Amino acid sequence: MRILDLKNIAASGIIKFLLKYRIKGLAGMKLYELTIQEAHRLLRKKEISSQDLTRAILDRINAVDEAVGAYITVDGETAMTQAQMADKAILEGRMTPLTGIPVALKDLICTKGLRTTCGSKILENFIPPYDATVVKKLRKEHAVVVGKLNMDEFAMGSSTENSGFKLTHNPWDLTRIPGGSSGGSAAAVAADMCIGALGSDTGGSIRQPASHCGVVGLKPTYGRVSRFGLVAFASSLDQIGPITKNVTDSAILMNTISGYDASDSTSVPEDVPDYTSFLEKGLKGMTVGIPKEYTATQGLDPDVFQAVKDAVKKIEDLGAQCIDISLPHTEYVVAVYYVIAPSEASSNLARYDGVKYGYRDKDKAYLMDMYKSTRSKGFGLEVQRRILLGTYSLSAGYYNAYYGKASQVRTLIIEDFKKAFNTCDVILSPVAPSPAFKIGEMSDDPLTMYLSDIFTISANLAGIPGISVPCGFSSEGLPVGLQIMARHFEEGKLFKVAYNFEQATDFHMKKPKLELTELKKL
Amino acid sequence: MKISREEVIHVADLARLDVDKELIDKFAVQLGTILEYVDTLENVDTKGVRPTSHAISMTNAFREDEEKELSNRESALANAPEKADGNFIVPKVVG
Numbered sequence: 001m002r003i004l005d006l007k008n009i010a011a012s013g014i015i016k017f018l019l020k021y022r023i024k025g026l027a028g029m030k031l032y033e034l035t036i037q038e039a040h041r042l043l044r045k046k047e048i049s050s051q052d053l054t055r056a057i058l059d060r061i062n063a064v065d066e067a068v069g070a071y072i073t074v075d076g077e078t079a080m081t082q083a084q085m086a087d088k089a090i091l092e093g094r095m096t097p098l099t100g101i102p103v104a105l106k107d108l109i110c111t112k113g114l115r116t117t118c119g120s121k122i123l124e125n126f127i128p129p130y131d132a133t134v135v136k137k138l139r140k141e142h143a144v145v146v147g148k149l150n151m152d153e154f155a156m157g158s159s160t161e162n163s164g165f166k167l168t169h170n171p172w173d174l175t176r177i178p179g180g181s182s183g184g185s186a187a188a189v190a191a192d193m194c195i196g197a198l199g200s201d202t203g204g205s206i207r208q209p210a211s212h213c214g215v216v217g218l219k220p221t222y223g224r225v226s227r228f229g230l231v232a233f234a235s236s237l238d239q240i241g242p243i244t245k246n247v248t249d250s251a252i253l254m255n256t257i258s259g260y261d262a263s264d265s266t267s268v269p270e271d272v273p274d275y276t277s278f279l280e281k282g283l284k285g286m287t288v289g290i291p292k293e294y295t296a297t298q299g300l301d302p303d304v305f306q307a308v309k310d311a312v313k314k315i316e317d318l319g320a321q322c323i324d325i326s327l328p329h330t331e332y333v334v335a336v337y338y339v340i341a342p343s344e345a346s347s348n349l350a351r352y353d354g355v356k357y358g359y360r361d362k363d364k365a366y367l368m369d370m371y372k373s374t375r376s377k378g379f380g381l382e383v384q385r386r387i388l389l390g391t392y393s394l395s396a397g398y399y400n401a402y403y404g405k406a407s408q409v410r411t412l413i414i415e416d417f418k419k420a421f422n423t424c425d426v427i428l429s430p431v432a433p434s435p436a437f438k439i440g441e442m443s444d445d446p447l448t449m450y451l452s453d454i455f456t457i458s459a460n461l462a463g464i465p466g467i468s469v470p471c472g473f474s475s476e477g478l479p480v481g482l483q484i485m486a487r488h489f490e491e492g493k494l495f496k497v498a499y500n501f502e503q504a505t506d507f508h509m510k511k512p513k514l515e516l517t518e519l520k521k522l
Numbered sequence: 523m524k525i526s527r528e529e530v531i532h533v534a535d536l537a538r539l540d541v542d543k544e545l546i547d548k549f550a551v552q553l554g555t556i557l558e559y560v561d562t563l564e565n566v567d568t569k570g571v572r573p574t575s576h577a578i579s580m581t582n583a584f585r586e587d588e589e590k591e592l593s594n595r596e597s598a599l600a601n602a603p604e605k606a607d608g609n610f611i612v613p614k615v616v617g
Contacts, residue, residue: 129597223578236576265583266576335560346537353538355610357601367615372540384539388530389553391537405563407573412566414574447555463577488578 031056032192033511036101036249039195043090043100050090050100053195054083054144057102061146061193064514069168070178070188072107073115074147086142097252098143104194106185107148108155109240110229111135118231119151119181121164122358122378132229133264134198134240134257141256146194150184153380154349155205155233157181158452161443162382169439170212171512172478176436179209185243186213191514196253197243202233203337204431204456206241207468211431211481214470214510216250216498217243219456221488222463223268225254226261234344235266237337237460246508247469247499251275254491270489278492279499283318286497289325289424297330297454301434307472307480308430311501315428318500323424327416327458332409337457338450339393339406345383346390352378385446414462417485426493427485429455431468435478459485467494470507479507524554 031053034042042048058076065071079102086100105111108118110128112135117123131139138145152162160168160183168183170176171191178187182199186209189197199206201219210217218241225240232238242253255276260269290312295305316322354360354374361377364370376384393402420427433452442449459466464485471482482501486493502508530550534541541549595608604611 126601129593129600221578223580262585266578266580268578268580329566332563332566335563338556339560339563350538354603355612358603360603362603365613367613368538369540370613371538375538376540376542379539381545384541385549385552387537387539388533388541388549389556392525392529392533392553392557395533395536402557402560404573405566405568406560407575408568408571409563409566410577411571411574412568414577446552447559450556461577 030192032060034195035245036097036196036252039101040097044095046090050083050086050144051080053100054079054102054146057146057194064191065193067169067174067514068171068187068191068193069166070149070184070191070193071104071147072117072119072150072165072184075114075145078114079144079146082142082144086144089142096141098138098141098256100142100144101195102144102146103138104146104149104185104188104197105135106151106182106197106199108151108200108231109135109198110231111145111148114145114148116148116231117165119153119163119165120379120383122352122375124164124359126357128229130229133226133261135229137256149182149188149197152181152183153383154231154345155181155200155202156345156382156386158204158208158449159437159442160184160209161439162380164380167439170436171514172214173436173476175438176478177212177439179212179432179436181205181209182217182243183209186210186215186217189213189215189243189245190512192511196245196249198240198253198257199243200230200238200240201460202237203341203460204453206243207456207466207481207483208432208453210243210468212436212479214479214507214512215243215245216247216467216469216508217241218250218254218467218491218494219459219465220254220258220491221465223266224465224489224491225257226259226264226267228261228263232348234341235348236344237341247495247502248276248279250467251279251495273492275491275495278495280496281500281503283315283320283497283500286320286426287424288312288315288320288322288497289420289427290322291325291327291330291420291427291429293327293330294429294455297433299433299451300430301474303474304430304432304434304480308428308482311471311482312428314504315497315501318504320497325420325424325427327420329409329413329416330454330458333413333457333461334451334454336406336409336413336461337453338389339402340410340461342386342390343393343403344390346387346394349379349383349387354378382446410461413458417458417462417464421487425486426497429483429485431455431481431483435474435476435480455483464488465491465494467498469498469502471501471505472507524557525550
């Protein structure tokens with residue numbers, strides 16, 4: 001008996017020692033700063049629990065989101081329950097790279113039982129009856145869904161200023177926009193308010209905010225990731241993709257969310273490789289193309305030009321061969337996009353009629369009056385502008401001149417890429433023509449805002465994948481992104497080039513200074 | 523001007539929007555600017571070019587026509603602004 005007691009004492013001593021060591025070992029570590037890969041390693045070694053990590057993320061949101069404004073909805077209680085289930089799964093040895101990892105979703109990805117607003121007053125109280133396929137896949141692996149992220153209403157915008165609810169501030173400079181439309185997703189990842197996030201990209205809405213917030217954003221090939229449960233904007237252009245702290249995490253998330261889905265007839269039954277297998281050193285034998293039209297773009301900021309030029313040099317130093325290529329129809333991509341996307345949107349958004357879900361103006365006695373009043377009160381100005389533009393482009397007498405013509409030029413843009421990819425593996429370019437602009441600076445000038453999408457739109461029109469990786473900072477300390485594009489279903493090449501570039505640079509290691517004392521001063 | 527006040531009102535009607543009077547002129551100017559920019563597409567020779575509506579070449583995605591339950595009536599109606607007896611309620615259709 002006495003011996004046993006001693007054993008117990010000894011055992012408890014060891015536990016105390018271990019606890020002390022563990023606490024000491026983690027004392028200097030801010031759990032919310034972890035990447036998916038790092039967090040997974042600590043969870044697997046049971047040095048931290050998903051509940052520790054989720055709590056750290058929720059605390060971080062409490063501390064900084066009042067200033068950043070990335071979240072529309074935080075679901076802390078459910079997140080902690082999910083974390084508990086993840087910890088159970090880990091203890092039982094059922095673990096995948098996303099088990100127990102706190103992630104957040106752009107608020108147009110349907111979550112069963114959790115409000116999904118699409119950044120619009122018209123869906124302010126919409127609670128989806130089902131999960132999007134990507135959410136089902138995340139839940140199957142016991143990833144923890146922390147909440148829903150701010151965005152431009154119906155993903156229409158490049159600054160998140162068109163949200164029906166609030167502004168999101170760029171964590172690198174709170175007086176500036178985070179980009180858009182997935183501005184909440186990029187800001188949340190940059191400010192460590194989630195470990196990784198999902199966004200959606202119709203004309204650059206993942207890559208541009210990732211560039212402005214200094215994080216990694218991937219728009220996959222059209223059809224690579226199921227759009228089931230993604231609120232539709234422009235169905236021939238929309239894709240869901242990851243926004244993460246580094247390239248490895250992007251590949252990890254892609255492994256989970258990719259693949260054919262019977263519920264989305266435009267998803268493609270093509271095998272999904274292990275994307276992490278492309279994360280290996282060396283770019284020998286790789287040819288990268290630099291489009292001459294991109295460097296000639298008017299209004300390209302000199303800091304962005306320099307950062308991208310340096311990045312190209314770096315990639316050449318790493319063993320790739322750089323060649324000049326031409327995408328002759330580049331000057332028409334914005335015009336084509338701003339016919340096709342609003343046309344598709346005007347059709348997709350016809351469903352918001354105050355009958356099946358969403359806001360209804362209850363003061364109207366007749367159906368037609370109710371439709372019109374509901375839609376005009378429920379939709380913001382940019383959404384109404386695009387519905388009008390799309391309806392006009394598709395209307396009798398204008399169809400051939402606008403939608404028809406744009407669809408033909410789209411074919412020529414696709415052919416440009418096909419020709420270019422005959423001579424190179426990937427194409428490099430800037431993501432956005434300038435670093436993040438000031439909040440309010442462009443909000444009354446739609447065309448100038450649209451023109452800033454010039455480098456990202458082509459990938460959506462052609463259906464090809466594109467990634468944004470941090471490649472430098474402007475003289476004002478704002479992040480600049482490098483875009484890499486490849487052929488359909490060649491995300492692996494993007495990961496390879498992006499990973500090699502990332503490993504050779506330290507831009508992705510820098511974090512915005514969001515000191516609590518500074519935030520209080522605001 | 524590229525697009526007139528009357529055209530904005532007509533298109534708004536087609537799109538089931540009730541645009542405020544003060545906004546009609548603003549929209550006419552903004553849409554006009556965008557459409558003028560779009561008109562640069564006239565410079566592209568597209569004679570004989572097939573239009574693209576879908577960037578990935580795919581054939582029709584057929585499936586068996588089988589009955590299955592996707593969601594029950596209750597959850598389908600859960601978000602309805604007005605409902606009764608398992609149906610959506612709408613205001614009067616004809617006056």
